[in-house]
Amino acid sequence: MNLVALAMRKQEGLTPDIIAEHGLSPDEYQRLVAALGREPRLTELGIFSVMWSEHCSYKSSKVWLKKLPTEGAQVIQGPGENAGVVDLGDGQAAVFKMESHNHPSYIEPYQGAATGVGGIMRDVFTMGARPIANMNALRFGAPNHPKTRHLVAGVVSGIGDYGNCMGVPTVGGETNFDPRYNDNILVNAMTVGLVDANRIFKSAAKGIGHSVVYVGSKTGRDGIHGATMASAEFDEASQEKRPTVQVGDPFTEKLLLEACLELMSEDAIVAIQDMGAAGLTSSSAEMADKGGVGIELELDRVPTREEGMTAYEMMLSESQERMLMVLKPGAEPLAERVFRKWGLDFAVIGYTTDTGRLVVRHRGALEADIALAALAHEAPVYERPGTKPAGPALIAPQEVPAPSSILDTLESMMGSPHLSSRRWIWEQYDHMVMADTMQRPGGDAAVVRVHGTNKGLAISCDVTPRYCAADPYEGAKQAVAECWRNLSAVGADPLAITDCMNFGNPERPEIMGEFAAAVEGMAEACAALAFPVVSGNVSLYNETNGVAIPPTPAIGGIGLIPNIDAMATIALKRSGDILMLLGAETGHLGQSLYMQIMLNRSDGAPPPVDLDAEKLAGDCVRGLIRSGDVSAVHDVSDGGLLVAIAEMALAGNLGVELDDLPAPLPAHGLWFGEDQARFVVAASPEKADAIHKAAAMAKVPVRLLGKVGSDSIKLQSEAPLPIASLRAAHESWMPRFMAHN
Amino acid sequence: MKASVIVFPGSNCDRDAAVALEAATGASPAMVWHGDSELPESDLIVLPGGFSYGDYLRSGAVAAHSPMMREVIARARAGTPVLGICNGFQVLTEAGLLPGMLMRNSTLKFICKDVHLRVERNDSIYTHRYQRGEVVRFPIAHKDGSYFADDQTLQRLEGEGLVAFRYSDPSGAITPDANPNGSRNNIAGIYNPSGTVLGLMPHPERLADAPLGGTDGAKMFLSLVETLH
Numbered sequence: 001m002n003l004v005a006l007a008m009r010k011q012e013g014l015t016p017d018i019i020a021e022h023g024l025s026p027d028e029y030q031r032l033v034a035a036l037g038r039e040p041r042l043t044e045l046g047i048f049s050v051m052w053s054e055h056c057s058y059k060s061s062k063v064w065l066k067k068l069p070t071e072g073a074q075v076i077q078g079p080g081e082n083a084g085v086v087d088l089g090d091g092q093a094a095v096f097k098m099e100s101h102n103h104p105s106y107i108e109p110y111q112g113a114a115t116g117v118g119g120i121m122r123d124v125f126t127m128g129a130r131p132i133a134n135m136n137a138l139r140f141g142a143p144n145h146p147k148t149r150h151l152v153a154g155v156v157s158g159i160g161d162y163g164n165c166m167g168v169p170t171v172g173g174e175t176n177f178d179p180r181y182n183d184n185i186l187v188n189a190m191t192v193g194l195v196d197a198n199r200i201f202k203s204a205a206k207g208i209g210h211s212v213v214y215v216g217s218k219t220g221r222d223g224i225h226g227a228t229m230a231s232a233e234f235d236e237a238s239q240e241k242r243p244t245v246q247v248g249d250p251f252t253e254k255l256l257l258e259a260c261l262e263l264m265s266e267d268a269i270v271a272i273q274d275m276g277a278a279g280l281t282s283s284s285a286e287m288a289d290k291g292g293v294g295i296e297l298e299l300d301r302v303p304t305r306e307e308g309m310t311a312y313e314m315m316l317s318e319s320q321e322r323m324l325m326v327l328k329p330g331a332e333p334l335a336e337r338v339f340r341k342w343g344l345d346f347a348v349i350g351y352t353t354d355t356g357r358l359v360v361r362h363r364g365a366l367e368a369d370i371a372l373a374a375l376a377h378e379a380p381v382y383e384r385p386g387t388k389p390a391g392p393a394l395i396a397p398q399e400v401p402a403p404s405s406i407l408d409t410l411e412s413m414m415g416s417p418h419l420s421s422r423r424w425i426w427e428q429y430d431h432m433v434m435a436d437t438m439q440r441p442g443g444d445a446a447v448v449r450v451h452g453t454n455k456g457l458a459i460s461c462d463v464t465p466r467y468c469a470a471d472p473y474e475g476a477k478q479a480v481a482e483c484w485r486n487l488s489a490v491g492a493d494p495l496a497i498t499d500c501m502n503f504g505n506p507e508r509p510e511i512m513g514e515f516a517a518a519v520e521g522m523a524e525a526c527a528a529l530a531f532p533v534v535s536g537n538v539s540l541y542n543e544t545n546g547v548a549i550p551p552t553p554a555i556g557g558i559g560l561i562p563n564i565d566a567m568a569t570i571a572l573k574r575s576g577d578i579l580m581l582l583g584a585e586t587g588h589l590g591q592s593l594y595m596q597i598m599l600n601r602s603d604g605a606p607p608p609v610d611l612d613a614e615k616l617a618g619d620c621v622r623g624l625i626r627s628g629d630v631s632a633v634h635d636v637s638d639g640g641l642l643v644a645i646a647e648m649a650l651a652g653n654l655g656v657e658l659d660d661l662p663a664p665l666p667a668h669g670l671w672f673g674e675d676q677a678r679f680v681v682a683a684s685p686e687k688a689d690a691i692h693k694a695a696a697m698a699k700v701p702v703r704l705l706g707k708v709g710s711d712s713i714k715l716q717s718e719a720p721l722p723i724a725s726l727r728a729a730h731e732s733w734m735p736r737f738m739a740h741n
Numbered sequence: 742m743k744a745s746v747i748v749f750p751g752s753n754c755d756r757d758a759a760v761a762l763e764a765a766t767g768a769s770p771a772m773v774w775h776g777d778s779e780l781p782e783s784d785l786i787v788l789p790g791g792f793s794y795g796d797y798l799r800s801g802a803v804a805a806h807s808p809m810m811r812e813v814i815a816r817a818r819a820g821t822p823v824l825g826i827c828n829g830f831q832v833l834t835e836a837g838l839l840p841g842m843l844m845r846n847s848t849l850k851f852i853c854k855d856v857h858l859r860v861e862r863n864d865s866i867y868t869h870r871y872q873r874g875e876v877v878r879f880p881i882a883h884k885d886g887s888y889f890a891d892d893q894t895l896q897r898l899e900g901e902g903l904v905a906f907r908y909s910d911p912s913g914a915i916t917p918d919a920n921p922n923g924s925r926n927n928i929a930g931i932y933n934p935s936g937t938v939l940g941l942m943p944h945p946e947r948l949a950d951a952p953l954g955g956t957d958g959a960k961m962f963l964s965l966v967e968t969l970h
Contacts, residue, residue, distance in 0.1 A: 157850070157851075160851050161851070164792075164851055164853075164882070164884075165751070165753075165792040165795065165796075166753070167753020167754070167791060167792075249795070250792075250795070251750075251751050251792060251794070251795025251796075251797070252795075254750075254751055254753065254792070255750055255751075341776070342750065343750060426853075427850075427852055427853055427854050428850050428851045428852070428853070429851075429853060430851070430853045430882040431853055432853060432880050432882060432944075432947050432953075433753060433754060433757065433790075433882065433947075434756070434757065435756075435757040435760060435761075435946065435947050435949075435950070435953060436953075437953065438952060438953070449952065564952060
């Protein structure tokens with residue numbers, strides 16, 4: 001920023017260095033000059049640089065995102081607003097979205113993660129919804145990498161402190177460790193909110209001469225150029241970008257939430273938009289552009305934290321906990337009273353115009369005068385070349401070495417960084433505040449009750465990065481399918497998803513190829529499962545010194561449980577119940593955790609996803625839950641069948657006695673293979689017929705696995721594995737890892 | 742029973758407390774904004790959990806000096822029952838209605854989980870529905886929950902039987918392992934000498950409804966309803 005500071009002081013012309021520092025290519029700069037019809041002022045250059053950044057403009061991803069299914073009878077609002085909205089019936093709707101805060105969290109883990117959570121909650125309450133649940137999907141580097149522990153500690157405490165103070169429960173998520181995230185961690189945060197379907201607020205400014213109002217915190221110099229930073233690769237100098245990371249204040253956001261919801265209960269607001277990435281610039285430009293109006297801002301009226309801020313700094317600041325609103329005429333005194341009550345800043349900083357231009361004045365000078373069309377929908381769009389990734393060949397289970405003991409292997413896997421308990425993480429999150437948490441972290445999906453009703457919202461975040469790395473198309477399909485399966489496993493009707501697309505540098509054809517393949521895989525799964533995408537976020541340039549992360553299309557899905565009395569959990573309930581497997585088995589070990597943990601191998605194709613089989617198995621299980629025929633349900637995913645059974649045993653603190661396996665597949669393939677579209681269910685023995693019948697009707701293969709009882713996991717030919725030892729292995733890795741100095 | 746829940750900026754368990762009170766009493770409590778000038782006639786005043794004033798300075802320190810607290814303190818001294826849960830307990834100690842203070846957890850981390858508590862007395866307005874020595878399960882959710890008082894104060898609390906709840910194992914044994922946050926003598930909650938003011942870190946309102954996985958907390962609100970009508 002030194003060059004910029006110098007230019008501001010000297011008021012001299014823009015040098016090529018200054019332009020390059022704003023992340024604009026020479027071509028893009030020429031395009032900018034053509035759009036303006038002249039050279040830009042410095043503030044205008046700043047505005048273009050953030051609006052045309054990858055982060056704000058989606059210029060590399062836009063053409064591909066159009067391929068995703070976004071419609072359905074349940075969809076009230078698809079992509080394009082602050083968050084997506086789906087119908088919950090009875091006049092209520094769920095508002096939800098997932099967003100990345102990867103780059104800032106790597107540079108400054110505590111504040112980066114905290115403001116990620118703050119930002120996604122703002123997106124949801126901007127639409128009039130009260131946030132009722134937070135989730136997060138985290139990817140860290142290898143446990144033995146010197147920065148990993150520091151990053152985990154900072155990210156978890158940043159997420160916790162922000163959500164805990166807001167009083168919104170953080171009900172679940174997922175965490176992976178993989179050396180390919182060593183220099184680019186991923187922090188994806190999701191929020192779900194509840195709103196009356198006829199009280200949804202949007203961002204399109206309508207009407208001329210209406211007040212543009214600034215509320216919330218004061219504007220400071222933090223986060224300037226955060227969006228530009230998030231649109232570039234990292235190198236050795238990235239730590240110098242710390243000043244681009246924002247600083248969060250959850251207390252102010254809690255006040256902002258209550259004040260916004262209070263004002264939203266009155267008839268006062270035309271449009272509202274939170275100031276997230278690119279702050280005042282993006283919020284004002286997007287509101288005006290969407291509504292087809294112009295906007296004129298008087299920056300002298302913007303509440304500032306420090307003296308002497310320039311127009312450039314004010315327009316680009318990413319100070320948190322701020323909102324921009326267009327009010328109905330005459331609503332100003334009411335709005336001011338509400339925000340003052342909550343101790344927040346309130347200022348009329350401009351008005352809407354009929355010019356279609358963004359005009360910014362400061363200290364009597366014209367700082368910017370730009371046609372909004374040039375900033376928004378005339379922003380560059382790229383059809384970047386991509387090379388289609390070649391998926392590796394299938395590996396037959398017979399080609400994979402077998403372990404000497406199945407149960408010893410199970411114990412090792414359950415105690416590994418990949419499968420060990422995440423209790424150390426979620427006990428730092430208040431997951432019970434609001435007193436509607438029906439399923440706490442650790443199950444297939446979190447479930448929160450729709451307050452005051454007997455309905456439940458199920459929420460799950462999923463992706464398996466090692467599958468996506470091997471085959472982005474199948475991997476992305478699997479991510480959508482697993483999310484759908486997890487929601488089905490608690491008894492919910494899956495409704496829709498939000499996505500968080502984390503990839504490397506799209507200017508490299510192999511990365512663009514990964515992105516394209518992942519979108520195609522997602523699109524196919526979403527269409528087949530009637531599970532549309534209603535909101536999302538793309539985070540590119542997740543690479544350092546030319547090494548990219550594995551493609552990581554994180555999927556956040558929600559589903560509706562019509563009656564929480566008919567909800568399933570993974571915990572085994574009583575001795576004497578039988579265990580059954582629903583779904584077909586091939587013993588697929590390619591890309592399995594068995595190969596990764598026990599053999600240190602990451603070869604072969606990931607398990608193929610048969611979307612018809614997913615649909616049949618999921619619908620069948622949901623039916624069994626609703627008819628009360630099953631006492632526990634768990635989907636089979638990471639680690640395979642035996643890991644799923646072990647997790648059910650741990651959750652219920654009950655052992656299982658497992659039968660001999662069917663021939664002719666090898667035992668380690670059956671126990672640790674990661675074939676998709678499968679569920680383990682427990683039921684009382686007299687329900688066996690009903691389950692067989694339901695499975696036969698649905699054309700889903702079913703077999704008896706054994707029965708529930710005792711305090712060990714028992715296989716015919718091996719010494720029993722006590723639940724207590726399994727628990728010790730499962731629970732001890734993470735606390736031990738985090739306590740290590 | 743007429744209950745009032747005081748809402749500070751940053752309170753976030755005010756609704757949860759109101760829901761539990763309403764389930765027990767059949768009437769919704771008055772939600773009293775900290776900036777309001779009047780506190781309604783109340784049989785019970787509840788200081789809810791959350792992060793009042795962001796817990797800046799010290800947890801509960803700013804709320805203790807808010808205008809509404811002057812009235813709460815006056816009512817408490819005149820004998821009106823006051824229940825402080827989590828942040829409410831912190832406010833009560835900062836306001837001088839209860840002795841000691843809540844320090845950062847010994848783990849230095851926020852902890853959210855169910856804990857077991859031993860009910861030390863069942864002759865109070867808050868606990869007569871419980872058995873003496875009964876073990877109950879309440880959730881905790883706090884970063885500053887380690888109860889500290891000097892030796893003399895502690896001796897007085899113990900001597901006068903003012904400890905309300907202690908962290909215990911499921912069998913009721915008071916052990917270091919059962920102490921989640923480093924509280925002295927495993928103290929989870931205390932009374933004032935007249936037993937009308939109760940402060941506790943665990944959240945009875947979070948397990949007062951069967952679908953949430955437990956109802957041990959409901960008995961506290963039912964006890965209050967029976968005594969205070």
